Amino acid sequence: EAISAVVPEARRVLPADASAPHYLSVCLPGRDGAYACAVLDELGMAASPSAACRAAAGERLAAGYPDPGCAPSSVRFSFAWPVRRRALARAARALARAASLAVLPSSSAPTVEGVE
Numbered sequence: 001e002a003i004s005a006v007v008p009e010a011r012r013v014l015p016a017d018a019s020a021p022h023y024l025s026v027c028l029p030g031r032d033g034a035y036a037c038a039v040l041d042e043l044g045m046a047a048s049p050s051a052a053c054r055a056a057a058g059e060r061l062a063a064g065y066p067d068p069g070c071a072p073s074s075v076r077f078s079f080a081w082p083v084r085r086r087a088l089a090r091a092a093r094a095l096a097r098a099a100s101l102a103v104l105p106s107s108s109a110p111t112v113e114g115v116e
Contacts, residue, residue, distance in 0.1 A: 002088050006096035013074055022079045026095065027070035031102040036075050039098035045091060048076045 003010050003026060013025035028036060033049040040047040049072075075095065079087055 002092040003095055006092050007099045010095070010099065013070060013076075022081045022083050023076065024079070024091075025074055025076040028073045028075060028095075028099050028102065029070070030104055031073050031099055032104055033072055033074045033102075036095070036098040036102040039101050040075070040094050043094045043097060045094040046078070047091075048078075049074065 003024075007026075007028065009030075010026050010028055013027050019025065037047045037049045075098070077091055079091075
């Protein structure tokens with residue numbers, strides 16, 4: 001909810017009941033997930049592009065996504081347990097900044113205005 005408030009087009013890759021409670025994979029349509037992760041790293045947030053097992057599974061994993069086109073636009077957070085609201089709010093702010101910078105050139109995805 002915090003993420004959709006700052007990046008409205010972002011959506012969970014899997015429903016909350018289909019993943020561990022301290023993992024959050026978000027699809028950012030029209031964004032480059034790897035670039036977004038680089039921006040997040042510069043902002044002090046640990047995130048990974050796509051799924052944790054993608055490196056081992058290769059492109060076969062994309063077929064396992066509810067929306068296979070979402071794989072290259074995904075960002076995965078792994079939070080410390082128990083997950084604190086403050087950590088989620090910080091991730092949401094950082095993701096808004098990353099999403100505004102990671103728009104693919106051929107995309108008509110909106111940028112996030114007013115994010116510092």
